[in-house]
Amino acid sequence: MSDMLLEGRSAIVTGGGRGIGEAICEELASAGASVIVADTGGAIDGSGEDSALAATVAKKCGARALPYSKNIASPKAASEMVKLAMDHFAGIDIVINCAAILRDGLVFKGSPRDWDAVVKNNLSSAYYLTNAATPVMRDQFKNARGDGNNYTWGRIINIGSTAGLYGNFGQANYGSAKAGLFGLTRITAMEMVRSQVTANYVAPFAHSRVTDMIQPANQEQAQYKDRAMRISPYHVANLVTYLCSDQANDVTGQVFGVRGREVFIFSQPRPVATVTSTDANWTPEKLGEAVDVNLRSHFTDLATDLEAFNTDPIV
Numbered sequence: 457m458s459d460m461l462l463e464g465r466s467a468i469v470t471g472g473g474r475g476i477g478e479a480i481c482e483e484l485a486s487a488g489a490s491v492i493v494a495d496t497g498g499a500i501d502g503s504g505e506d507s508a509l510a511a512t513v514a515k516k517c518g519a520r521a522l523p524y525s526k527n528i529a530s531p532k533a534a535s536e537m538v539k540l541a542m543d544h545f546a547g548i549d550i551v552i553n554c555a556a557i558l559r560d561g562l563v564f565k566g567s568p569r570d571w572d573a574v575v576k577n578n579l580s581s582a583y584y585l586t587n588a589a590t591p592v593m594r595d596q597f598k599n600a601r602g603d604g605n606n607y608t609w610g611r612i613i614n615i616g617s618t619a620g621l622y623g624n625f626g627q628a629n630y631g632s633a634k635a636g637l638f639g640l641t642r643i644t645a646m647e648m649v650r651s652q653v654t655a656n657y658v659a660p661f662a663h664s665r666v667t668d669m670i671q672p673a674n675q676e677q678a679q680y681k682d683r684a685m686r687i688s689p690y691h692v693a694n695l696v697t698y699l700c701s702d703q704a705n706d707v708t709g710q711v712f713g714v715r716g717r718e719v720f721i722f723s724q725p726r727p728v729a730t731v732t733s734t735d736a737n738w739t740p741e742k743l744g745e746a747v748d749v750n751l752r753s754h755f756t757d758l759a760t761d762l763e764a765f766n767t768d769p770i771v
């Protein structure tokens with residue numbers, strides 16, 4: 457990091473102990489931010505814990521980093537992280553919701569218990585922290601924290617997934633939570649724009665224990681795994697650091713993807729074709745004919761995210 461882009465800023469990064477979250481913590485810290493590294497150090501399904509993990513990463517991030525090693529997926533944990541930031545850093549500039557677990561299962565085989573655990577861990581936790589941090593961020597704007605009369609700053613970044621935008625076999629709970637994060641991002645962006653706080657969604661591709669876990673069911677998936685394993689999570693951290701910087705002051709409500717040195721912006725669902733009728737007796741049959749003529753050519757296919765992004769990454 458050549459420039460201290462984030463000097464004086466403070467950040468909370470959930471899932472900061474490993475993989476993409478760890479890279480984000482290190483990049484934000486080396487750009488000058490004080491960082492709370494929040495991670496239980498648990499297994500990929502959310503079980504167990506290793507309280508040393510967050511402390512180890514915080515130590516790597518330097519003197520201004522602090523660990524939080526409890527489970528982040530409760531309103532109480534969200535309040536504790538906010539309090540930790542207020543007590544030690546006197547404010548919150550950046551919130552990165554990155555923690556996630558995996559409990560894959562096909563819709564006709566998975567369990568409601570796994571659904572509840574994944575949605576709570578990967579989606580509700582982001583709401584809890586956003587809900588706890590945004591009142592502080594609004595106050596900072598109103599009361600001109602730090603920059604005298606001109607405090608116009610705040611960043612919320614939700615780490616999503618193309619599994620929530622395209623879908624993927626076995627990931628009903630995970631993909632639904634990631635799709636939910638898209639809605640949370642849009643609404644946070646709208647509601648926080650007056651406080652000059654941005655909210656964006658980042659769908660990453662990077663080598664981590666998640667990619668290690670992929671069990672290829674065919675040649676194409678094996679190739680996808682092989683390619684994903686070559687992508688450093690630091691490319692994700694690079695995009696996140698840009699989004700946190702002053703250069704991205706007016707970038708909000710957007711959906712980015714990052715795959716090595718390739719960064720893309722996703723379109724967001726908007727009507728692309730319409731059928732209308734003035735016929736008072738618009739029957740299902742007539743509607744069906746209109747759909748065939750005017751809408752069918754706009755239908756979206758069932759390609760999974762693994763299929764859609766199975767090209768050589770630029771690493």
Ligand SMILES: NC(=O)c1ccc[n+]([C@@H]2O[C@H](COP(=O)([O-])OP(=O)(O)OC[C@H]3O[C@@H](n4cnc5c(N)ncnc54)[C@H](O)[C@@H]3O)[C@@H](O)[C@H]2O)c1
Nearest residue numbers: 471474475476495496498527528554555556617661662664
């Ligand atoms: N690696 C990829 O290619 C990829 C693709 C799409 C999306 N993502 C997303 O990127 C993010 C980071 O993924 P990763 O690949 O680095 O995974 P990872 O498993 O290496 O890291 C996730 C971290 O979050 C922590 N965590 C999970 N739930 C927690 C909780 N309740 N409390 C505290 N800590 C918790 C875990 O302990 C772990 O250290 C996740 O949101 C994931 O869904 C990753």
